[in-house]
Amino acid sequence: MAGKQQCRIEFRPAGKVVQVPEGTTLLAAARRAGVHLPVRCDGRAACLMCKVMVLPEEQPLGEISLSAPGAAETRKLGLSLQEHIRLGCQARVTGDSIVRVPEDRLKAAIRKQMEQQNDDLSDW
Ligand code: FES
DSSP states (O other): OOOOOEEEEEEETTTEEEEEETTOBHHHHHHHHTOOOOOSSSSSSOSOTTEEEOOGGGOTTSSOOBOOOOHHHHHHHGGGGGGTEEETTTOBBSSOEEEEOOOOHHHHHHHHHHHHHHHHHHTO
16 A cells, blocks of 8 residues: 655745655644744644634645635634634645744743844844
């Protein structure tokens, strides 16, 4: 029996890349790549903290290579699915993919503060 196809998953903006077998969840792929996706419900499609974005125009194969959203993911995400948001714990890879991980709040706050400081300095 042939083994499962290996899929190349790139996580942006970190630029970390990992090879995982087809059928792996994005959450498991992120962990293997050393990319932090917050979780609180342990992958039960309840906390919505593991959201990621998969943009069709960025995909190496020219189309989204993920499992179709299941009932729980569809119910939880609703219209966000149209904005290419997926739950990392539910979406499974079916081919090479590029995945955007939202910046965590602390990092976003620090970046904003640093940008503000740079702006202040450039006023001199
Ligand atoms: S880990 Fe909670 S919704 Fe995915």
